[in-house]
Amino acid sequence: MQYKSQAVAKPYFIAAIALFTGQILFGLIMGLQYVIGDFLFPAIPFNVARMVHTNLLIVWLLFGFMGAAYYLVPEESETELFSPKLAIITFWVFLAAGAITILGYLFVPYAELARMTGNDLLATMGREFLEQPLPTKLGIVVVALSLLFNIGMTVLKGRKTAISLVLVLGLLGLAVFFLFAFYNPANLVKDKFYWWWVVHLWVEGVWELILGALLAFVLIKVTGVDREVIEKWLYVIITMTLITGIIGTGHHYYWIGAPEYWQWWGSVFSALEPIPFFMMTIFAFNMVNRRRREHPNKAATLWALGTGVMAFIGAGVWGFLHTLAPVNFYTHGTQLTAAHGHMAFYGAYVAVVLTMISYAMPILRGRAANSEKAQVMEMWAFWLMSISMIFITLFLTGAGIVQIWLQRISSAPMSFMAVQDQVSIFYWMREGAGMIFMIGLVVYISSFFVKGNKAVA
Numbered sequence: 001m002q003y004k005s006q007a008v009a010k011p012y013f014i015a016a017i018a019l020f021t022g023q024i025l026f027g028l029i030m031g032l033q034y035v036i037g038d039f040l041f042p043a044i045p046f047n048v049a050r051m052v053h054t055n056l057l058i059v060w061l062l063f064g065f066m067g068a069a070y071y072l073v074p075e076e077s078e079t080e081l082f083s084p085k086l087a088i089i090t091f092w093v094f095l096a097a098g099a100i101t102i103l104g105y106l107f108v109p110y111a112e113l114a115r116m117t118g119n120d121l122l123a124t125m126g127r128e129f130l131e132q133p134l135p136t137k138l139g140i141v142v143v144a145l146s147l148l149f150n151i152g153m154t155v156l157k158g159r160k161t162a163i164s165l166v167l168v169l170g171l172l173g174l175a176v177f178f179l180f181a182f183y184n185p186a187n188l189v190k191d192k193f194y195w196w197w198v199v200h201l202w203v204e205g206v207w208e209l210i211l212g213a214l215l216a217f218v219l220i221k222v223t224g225v226d227r228e229v230i231e232k233w234l235y236v237i238i239t240m241t242l243i244t245g246i247i248g249t250g251h252h253y254y255w256i257g258a259p260e261y262w263q264w265w266g267s268v269f270s271a272l273e274p275i276p277f278f279m280m281t282i283f284a285f286n287m288v289n290r291r292r293r294e295h296p297n298k299a300a301t302l303w304a305l306g307t308g309v310m311a312f313i314g315a316g317v318w319g320f321l322h323t324l325a326p327v328n329f330y331t332h333g334t335q336l337t338a339a340h341g342h343m344a345f346y347g348a349y350v351a352v353v354l355t356m357i358s359y360a361m362p363i364l365r366g367r368a369a370n371s372e373k374a375q376v377m378e379m380w381a382f383w384l385m386s387i388s389m390i391f392i393t394l395f396l397t398g399a400g401i402v403q404i405w406l407q408r409i410s411s412a413p414m415s416f417m418a419v420q421d422q423v424s425i426f427y428w429m430r431e432g433a434g435m436i437f438m439i440g441l442v443v444y445i446s447s448f449f450v451k452g453n454k455a456v457a
């Protein structure tokens, strides 16, 4: 650790991993409810578990991004963080708000929660991924502003690098587009239209800048390749991201009542979105092949390469599968969508946060890299989680194809629920793969507790 204030990243990373565990637990509960309909009913209904699963995902990824920013920016800027104290206060505020929100979902009926939290003053609740009560949403804005202020001031007083500028731009975009969570027009077409400005413009826009910056940072560290080379790649990747991703939002406008020209704009531009993801993979492998040093942290290098590959498959390939309007006409809102959502979120954002944690956490604990044994465990965790995620994706894709066939294409279409019965074997297999994912996560967490990890400096 070069700067003392980088230490504020540590609680963020720990909270991220703890919430990640909660997310997977609720995934497994829902996976079981898919095949045993009244499992844990009425204690934890499916809709509540779903909200907890997806909200925990978003919140822990935000913890990961924030920890990564607090770690990366001082080092890039070659100066201490503007205010480590503010970063720690922000941490506790966010953790408390997150925990109270999840407990609210679990223990208060949703309509009651809406009443208690001022949803009649400004109605923002009830939309997928944006279910948070108003005070939580405001809390997210405050936390994001505090982060932006803190790292913005740090960048301003120190060295300005391409990596920190791209990261700040990404985080700024994250905060700005979140504001559309507060805009909830009664007109359903407009509602959906702007809802995607958060959901799509996050994951296929500004978050990709964060992804690119974090990946570039870790690659510089573990490969020792010249900054100039890495920065050129980063610029090209983010330019391609913005060119394709912004108008690519149109792939969500096909059937919501937006003008018909979106079928063309959405199809053409989103079909190009895999390009920046493909470039990230080439980038990572290229840099590792040209490495100028053998960094002792092999696990972090594996995560960095894995991020490129898994993001390309999940977002690029599985996204492309259903992105053209004539295809999406049949596949819209089926298990194929869920297959893509899982692999893309895992491959891009889960993986990049774990890459950053893998690189930074040993350093935060006073050593360049973990012991051989701890790294071997961590690499096992990488393979267990990544391969089981590939299987989750394949099983959901299988379910999706059968669903599309029986429900949408067949000359005698079956009803939704009759089709769900037909594909239950896939759901059982998805649950099995999910359990292996959980085992991978337990191995991952255990790798932090391996004994004999001596401090080197």
Ligand code: HEM
Pocket (backbone or CB within 6 Å): 128, 203, 204, 251, 252, 270, 271, 273, 274, 311, 315, 316, 318, 319, 320, 321, 322, 323, 324, 328, 331, 332, 333, 334, 337, 340, 341, 342, 344, 345, 348, 349
């Ligand atoms: C890391 C980046 C990405 C993530 C995390 C992601 C995640 C998701 C998620 C969670 C959904 C479901 C949203 C919902 O209806 O609730 C979705 C839908 C969709 N994604 Fe992505 N995605 C990514 C990149 C891409 C890319 C690059 C493409 C195209 C090449 C794409 C194409 C689509 C399409 C067409 C849908 C709508 C599916 C439908 O009509 O049901 N995605 N994505």
Ligand code: HEM
Pocket (backbone or CB within 6 Å): 024, 026, 027, 028, 029, 030, 031, 034, 050, 053, 054, 057, 337, 338, 339, 341, 342, 345, 346, 350, 430, 431, 433, 434, 435, 437, 438
């Ligand atoms: C890091 C790993 C995971 C990520 C990133 C993730 C992400 C997501 C996302 C983005 C959604 C919303 C999907 C959509 O609307 O299309 C979702 C829903 C869901 N996830 Fe996960 N998930 C993960 C692990 C798991 C695991 C291990 C299981 C269980 C085996 C699971 C089971 C489910 C279920 C059942 C749903 C609800 C699907 C529906 O509404 O029909 N997830 N997850």
Ligand SMILES: [Fe+2]
Pocket (backbone or CB within 6 Å): 200, 204, 248, 249, 251, 252
């Ligand atoms: Fe999208």
